[in-house]
Amino acid sequence: MKKFVQARLSGMMFLEFFVWGAWYTAIAVYMSNNGMEDLTHWPFTVNPIAAICAPFFVGLIADRYFATERVLGTLHILGGIIMGLTPLAVNNPLVFILMLLAYNLCYMPTMSLSNTLAFHNIQDQEKEFPVIRVFGTVGWIVAGLTVSFGLVSFVSEGITPEATALPLYLTSIASIILGLYSFTLPHTPPPAKGETVSVRSIVGVDALKQLGSKSFYIFLASSLLISIPLAAYYNFTQIFLGNAGFQNIAATQTIGQASEVLFMLLMPFFFARLGVKWMLGVGMLAWALRYALFALGAPDVTTWMILGGIALHGICYDFFFVTGQIYVDIKSFEKIRGQAQGLIVLITYGVGMLIGAQVAGETFNLFLGEQSALTLDQWYDFWWLPGAFAVVVFLIFIFTFNDREAEGQVSEEDISPL
16 A cells, blocks of 8 residues: 555656656747747746745645645646647737746646645655655656657757647646646645744844854855756756757656756765765856856867766766755754755745846856857856856855755655655
8 A cells, every 4th residue: 555655646746847858848949949048047037026926825724724635626627728828929929928827836836735735645754755756757758758849740850849739738648647646646734724823033133043043044055056057057958958069858858857866866875975064065166167167168069078068967966965965954954844945945946046047047048149049158247157157156155155064964765865
């Protein structure tokens, strides 16, 4: 019975990230091919806006009044319908972007809802959840491969699936399937039913007051700052790959998710040798190295440099973001643990990515000018900017962060993925 429940939850997590990966790695290419090449940062702006709004919906409504599986199912079905209609607005940029905002307002709350449902229905969270969660990464990889290779037979010769609305329709269908599937998942009553929940607790103000220390504030500031150059990767890598002549863009980007799985398995080995500070530092430095490889590989399309930059995603994500979640967890105590984790998500995927998407978008448009695409020499100049920013954040963090107490609290169980 336990294995059966775990398999059902793994299927949920697979579809949860399949839905996200199907459109997220192709939307900028689609927009660029439909006269919106100067607006491609907006999908990556409405996504963090939705991430900022999600905790309020989940904390004030979903967690208090409705069974988790029903909210999850309803949001995915509604989101699937909205995404299915979105391509109809491709000739009206404002409506198109507003449709993506509406979709993301449905999708982003499901990220925490799916975690809540999984945690409620397993006995050993530390051992069982990583196994379930890794299926989400697999789902993202399969989505990228499906977009690049599975949809190719539905497009005309010389046209890539990423340049069409097919990834959006794939997202729509998968979202509705996940919505229907969600209603079959184990019943999960609202976790905060009857409790008094305040806006202060949802945004993590109470947790911040109790965890406040110099090192913790430095960590939060660094998390916010490093998320700004992060937005450039999600937004413009797919466009960069297209300009560099890559054909299977969504599939190529799945190299990053494969790397994420590998380095997740290797985290205990590195953690034991580097500790919290240098795990976070190496993660930041990896962002700078990634952008340097993109810049150096751009002018002559040096394939190994570009693919190497994508492959660094495992270090970029696992070493900084996963280590950051562990750091927050070991600094917290039971009463504020959820608030503290919500705070770091709000700061990174919400505020940081929101600022980053706008900054990266405006910078890209300055390079673009009246052109329809950047030249490879312009990409060389473009990628150095987020790379230099990441180096500055890394240096500030390394010279100011020093939390010896946290270093001594990390155990192998905290970081083992299995």
